[in-house]
Each structure stands twice: as structure tokens, then as C-alpha cells.
Amino acid sequence: MTTANREIREIVRDEHIMRNRILRLLEGRPSTIPEIAEGLGAPPSEVTYWVMGMRKYGYVREEKEVTDEGYYRYQAIEREIG
């Protein structure tokens, strides 16, 4: 879990560039933050920033139920990227 910490400003700066990569991972397969993190090879804490930013701006939404491990799954919202 412990990873070299990046400053928040630096993490969120990557949100735009990570967005399409995350959306590709979510194509047809809603995923938890740890699953997305594994797919990206990125720390889950950074993925939380990106996914929550994408949620805020309407790119993903959560499924209603949490997994047995206590995680929400996030799915892509179909929309025009722009």
C-alpha cells in the first residue's frame, strides 16, 4: 500500500491524461478502484483522485452495491469526450 507519495497537485494534474486510459479499462467492465489501479499500474490512492474527478465531471458513475470486500464499482458513462 505504501508508495512514494506524490503531491496532490501533481496527481490531479494527471487526471486528463488518465481519463481515457481509465475509460478504456472500464469498457464493458465496471471496476473497483483497486482493480483500475492494477490495470493502470498506478497507486490506488492516485486512482481515487482520478476516478472521483471523473465522477464529478460526469465520466463515470458508481454501481449501487458494494462488493463483498467493501468497494464500489465504477462504470463509464457514455458521453462525448470533450
Next chain:
Amino acid sequence: MKDDALNRVKYDALVIGSGISGMESALKLGDMGYKVLVVEKEASVGGKMILLSKVFPTLDCASCISTPKMGATIHHPNLTVLTYAEVETIERQDGGFRARIKQKPRFVVETACTGCRQCEMVCKVAVPDEFNADLVSRRAAHIAFPQAVPKKAVIERQGTSRCTFNCPAGIKAHGYVALVRSGEYEKAFQLVADATPLVGSLGRACYAPCESECSRGNLEGPLSIRRLKRFVADMHYAKPRVAPETPPANGMKVAVVGSGPAGLTAAWHLARKGYEVKIFEAAPQPGGMMRLALPPYRLPIEVVEQDIANVTDIGVTIQTNSRIEDLEALKAQGFSAVLVAIGTHLGAKLRVPGEDLQGIVRATEFLRAAKLGERLEVAGKRVVVIGGGNVAIDAARTAMRLHAGSVEVLSLESLKEMPAHPWEIAEAKAEGVTFRHSCGVRDFEGDERVRSINLLRCISVLDEKGRFNPKYSDKRAGTVEGDLVVVAAGMRPDSGEFGLPINPSGTFQVDKGTLQTCIPDVFAAGDAVAGPTMITSAAGEGRRAAFMIDRWLHGQAMDVEEFERRLEMVDKEAVLARQSTYRELPAGAPREAVKLAPGEFYPDEETMTEVEALDAAARCLDCGVCSECNSCVDICPAHAIDLKMQEQEIEAEVGTVLLATGYTLFPADLKPQYGYGKFKNVITGMQMDRLLAPTRPYNAVVRPGDGKVPDSIAFILCTGSRDETLGNPMCSRICCMYSIKHNQLIMGALPLADVTVYYMDVRTPSKGYNEFYEQAKGMGANFVKGRVASISEKDNGNLLLRYEDIENGTVTETEHDMVVLAVGVRPNDEAARLFPGNDLRLDEFGWVGESNEDVNPGATNISGVFVAGAASGVKDIPDSILHAGGAAAQAAAYLERHGRPATDAAALAEKLAAEPANGGAPAASTTETGPASATGSSTAKAAGVAR
């Protein structure tokens, strides 16, 4: 501010801060009939309370309580509210006070903005959202929070980004980098094209002054900004050309003489404004130096042609082999204005004996012949190039590619002094070019044809004023034999035919700002004015010329300031100071000196792959924050975005001042043993409030570290309060209660979660507080008396708390999913800075001091200055409101005793409404409600300024 008088306004009272205390004081005074100016540094009123989830002990919704007061404040007929403004100084004056206020530009016209957030949705710059306690991102273009009042967007700009500021062509370099980062390559291309049609050419051959100024250059190296431009150009040109929409014609014709970067760029801009533009080009093909001088390995002809097609596609016609010598004849053809942009195609002479021998050519002629594929006798020859600039290097490398036997460059300058770029010199060396420095030509020897060059030792190139004035020693510096000599000793325009005044260098004399010649409808631009420069500089002057010609032909003022207006360049150190650490992101492989074989003219650099481009763009530090990508400008349905807004100074004369500057939260990272900032699942009380708020940053209460719903949450009270080691011995009063509030809310939101509170003692000092505490315990919150000594993190993100269990007398470790630090509060030192000479007395802990808290609360040591709410010491919300009301009464009494100043509350609003640069806010209501006659209504009267 152009007119200082318009920025002087008078009010009865100035309230600084619009948290719950500031709003309460202002509303009370307004209800009493006093004219009040409220200044709020954030873009919305509401302070911290609006960001809370609920209030204790009633668990009423904080938003539901706050928003009516926010609305009342902004709409009260006696209140004028300046949001996104800061008081800078307050001085006593004539019995009252004079406050200097800085109105920060929103870059959004408030009266036009509908709060639709479309600008925010398309913004390309993500920054931490301070209104969500940095738990999520926001955008540079944003509305502070969903309940913001006024609900108007603001664009965060901290200056012009360095790359953009230093682009002579006026390209929004940061903007296109941000667009690439978002995968919007076509928009990136179009953004560059908004400045110049030469996207491909600049992507290949620009010397990239943007990169020299890139803040990332102080880390691993600058961004490859030019190569990103090439990437978007290559992406664009790889697609089938689409005929662009041609703008409606405005009925006027403009002639452009010369089709180099200045002429093409000017024609592009003029055509986009509806002019019928015709370019006259003396050469057989258009493009100027880009086509005729730049070697194809730097700039392939097909790229130049693609850029030129941008211009012709929108209706510009180019007539080649058409040398213009009579400007009057052009006017007779119906052209309303003429732009002369003929470049510098004449090579300068050395003026030494033997210069007219055969085998001595000017570099411009040599390069032109090579570019046009004319036969040149170079193969096997000893080529000598004279000159130290980039043109000399281009000539030398071109000669190598034409199979020269040898190529030697002779320069007046030493290697370090050479004007040519170091990488170009290195590449030339790698290709076999040799150099001889600090030597000048004494004379050429030969019969009919040059055979050798006699040299002098050059001891200095520039004089003490930095002007070109080489000095030589008397001694000869040897002789160089050569079959072909290429002289690259400077270039000048062929300017003699036009009848325009010229400088000794042959360049045209113009007004530097407007580029207008002595003949009003004749303009000149580019190298023909500035002397040999860069493509990007010439393009920038072409853009300027088009702007000025358009204004001239429309009878508008030749406003140089309007063309050049922009924010100051952001300071590099300030950019780098935003972060204390940076992840190393390699700048990409440095450009290597590649040795191309003779005859190879193919480009010496590949275009980036998409992955490389994204990685390169990801290195951008967003220096100015807003990238000026224009996405918000393009999408705003109200056309409310104005990126040229300026900061304004306002001077307010007021009778009394109320300080409602509130408090700050303890920075939790000052308790390193708790791991805040290091362990992702350790958060602060304010962050938990945000997670619990209806406008929360996440979909639920989940851990920031991995999005897991926590099963076990710990609270650590007194983090940063009652702590002598941190210089804050005071109890913060509210931490126990807000933590208990969190306990109850969490147990409601996550019924299965365990909640544990680690405390020294729990303080419940007001009505209903102890019952609230007991209720939390009854719901299952576990209170453990013990100070937590340290926290460590497990691999799964869980946290081990080591603490002394005081009641059991043991040292224990307990594991939790998440830890909330109940951080204390600290004084906000902003108020003290407002008064020059530190006249405002603070108490021993740094809070604004009250003269006598017991019998005269709210009064400070400065007569007429009062403190409201938590600025005088930590208070919960009811106490803050009570105190603020008392401070308002004090201020009213003061005004009655000392007399009210003549107010002109409407003046500021009227002035700002008349000047859209400040937001074009509607005028404040001029409704007069005298003392004791006000209704206190929150009905929507015409809004005050900055709403």
C-alpha cells in the same frame, strides 16, 4: 483603473469576510439602514460553514441554514458585496477609514454568466479543489461549490504561462499542450492556427523560445513544446483536407506583398475577418524563406505547402512571379491597404578585395538554388562558409549533403559567441563540418575564380554598446583554400523600389506598435522591418499587422495596448514552489547529433508517437493555471468569458470597519506522528465533513487510499490544540463536538462501522451538547481515554494506532480502516496585516484582541474597528452569530456617536457595471432605507456589485 475618482466609494461600514459572522454583522447593519460594503476574498460568500455537512447538536443541514443568509447578504438593498476581492490596507482618514481593495479579475462577465458550468466541464486544467479539502480535483474554470452565491464562474489565472508569454507568434503554447494532454489533437491544431497558419512549419523549424522559458526546464528539462506542435500538425495533415468555412466578405481588399511567414500570417488573419486578400510574390513559388532558404531536412517543402494551403483554402489568392514596385498601382486596383512583407532576401556583402571573384556566392542564393533543385557545382569541392549564424550552418550542412569534398565554417566569433544554436553546430560537426573561429576575411585571392581566403585574427565582434563592430589584430591569421565560398554575413530586404523610408540596414521605417509606414494605408512587417529573425517572430508581426490594418480600415483607434494586453508572465520560482516534491519525468531522449550521409535531405527528426506526445504533455506544470486553450470561450453559451480582464483597485471611505476574518485550521502535517499526508487513509475533520456533506466529493464515505467503505473509523481529538509543543495551548472548543457530530452521521451512513474516539477529555460546553455526546455513546460510539502516540500503516492501507489506554493503564495497538484527526483551529493573521504599523492589537494567542471581552466585546484597540465572530477567538456557530450581532451593534453605536459619512453606495456598482472588464456587474440598488427603516428583506432587489 483609468479614472481614480470613479473608484472612490463611500460606505458607512466595511465588513471584511463573509462567513457566518461577516454575513450576520453586515445584515444587521443593513437592516438598521447603514450602507455596508462587504469584501470577500473567495468567489462566493459563505465562509467555512457552507462547506460543513450538518451543525451540532441539532444536526440541521449546514447548507440549509447558510444559503438563506448568503442569499440575503447578496441581495440586501443596503449591502454591496465584492466577492473575489481582497482588502489590502486600511488607514485612518478624516475620522473614518480608507480601505484599498483589490478586485481580482474573474475572467467571466458576471452579468452574462448563467452558472451553467459548461466552462468547467470542458476546462483542460485540473487542480486540487480547496472547497472539498483537496479530496478531489476542480478545474481552472470553476464555480466554487454547488451552492455558491453568486453562482458565477471564475477562471483561476496566476499569470500568462511562460511558454505562451514568450511565443513571438502569439501562440497559446500552454493551451495546445493542455489540449494534447486531453487527447484533443484537432483542437490543439486549431488553437495554434488561431495565431498563425504555419502550424506545420513551426512544428518543424521553430527555434522554440517557449522551451527556453519552460518552468520544467529547472527540473529534468523543458517540455518538447515544438515537437508537440509538430505532432498535432502531422495528425491534422494526415487527414483529408476539409474545406473550411469562409467568413462573410466585408467588401474590402488588402494586398500583401510577400508570401513569407509575415505575409501569410497577415493574410490568414485578414481573410478570417472577411477581407479579400491577394498576396503578390516575386519568387516563382510562395513561402518566402521557408521555401527558399530553410533546408528541407529542417523544413520539407510539402509541409510549407500544407501550411500555405491553409491560407488559400479560406480564399486568399497568391500571385507568384509578381514583383511589386508600385504601391500606387495596387491602390488603383482597389486595394484599401497594402502590407509589405518582403523578407530579407539580399545577402550582405563583406566589402573586402576580391569579393566579386567567381565561386563566391551569398548564402541566400546558395540555399535558394539548393532548395529549388538548381544545379550547383559542389560535389568534391572545398567549400568555405563565412558566417557564424544559423544561416551559415544551414549552408554548411547543405553543402555536405551536396557531396562537398570538405566544408569549413569561418566565424568572427569564438565558439561560445556564435549566434548559431549550439545543437545546430553540434549536428554540423557530427556531419563532418569543421570550424575556424575568431577570424575575419582580409581578402580573397584568385584569378577569375576564387582560390584562397586570407584571414585576420578577430579580437572582438561587438563594441562596448553591444553593436556589431568587429575589431581585428594587424597580424594575418592564415590562409584557407577553397573552391566555393558561401558568404553568410547577414541579410537585408530588397527595399529600394517601394519609395518608403528605410533605415541604413535597408529595413523599412514604421511605427513599431502599429507597423504603419509614413503612408497611412501602407504597412510593413516581418524581417523587412525587424531584420532577419525567426519564422515565429515574423508570423507574430504579421498577426500584429493584420490587427492594425483591420482597425485602420474600420476607423478604429490604433490601439497597441489592446493588441498586446495580457497578464504578466508567471514567475518560474512561484510555479516551482507550488510543490515541494516532483516526480521525475524524463524530458525524453535529448536530440542527438545525427550524421546524415551526403545526399540525404530527409528530415532529421521523427514525429512523436501518440504515447510520446501524451507523456510529453503530461510534464506540463500548468504555470499560469488556466492554459488559455479557449475551450471555455468556445463553449460558453453566454459569451461570458473574457480572458483579458484586468485587476482593479478600489478605494473605499468608510465610517467603521468590522473584521470577520474567521480562523484557520491546524495543518495536520505538523503532527508527523499521525502520518497525515503520508498515510492516505488519515484525514482531517474538515475532510470528513466534506465526505459527509450532501455535496460531497465522493459517492459515499470511502477511504481516499483505495475507495473502500471503512468498517472501523478512529477519531483523534485535540490534534493541534491544547498542545504546548505546537505553540497552541488553547482548547479549540469545537473539535469534540464536530467529532461527535461525525460519529453520529457515520453511524447513520455506515450502520455496521465501528467508531472509536481517542480523547483526553470531552468538552461539551453549551446547551444540548452533553446530551448530544451521550446520544453518540448510546448509538455505539466507543470513547477511549488515551493519547495516541503514533500511527503506522499496514500494507492494506489499514492503520495501527499506538496509544496509552489511561483507564486500563496499558499501552495498546489497535487497527482501524481510517483515522480522522480532529484538528484544532488557529488565528487567521490576515486581519493584522491590514493595518500599517501593526496598529491592531492581537491577544497573546494571535487572535484579534478585544478591549474588554467582559464588558465591551467586539471593540478592538482601534476606535471604530470591531471584530466579529471567530476572528476574536474560537467560537461555535451560535456564539459566532451572537458575537457578530453584538459587533454590529457596537459599530452602529459608533456611527451614531461619530456621524455617518456621506455614502454613495451606488457609485461603485454603477462604475463597475459600466466597465465590463470588472465583470460588468449590475448596479447596486439605490433604494434608500434609512436607519431603523430597513426591512431586512432578502428579496431579490437589484444585486450589488460583483454578484
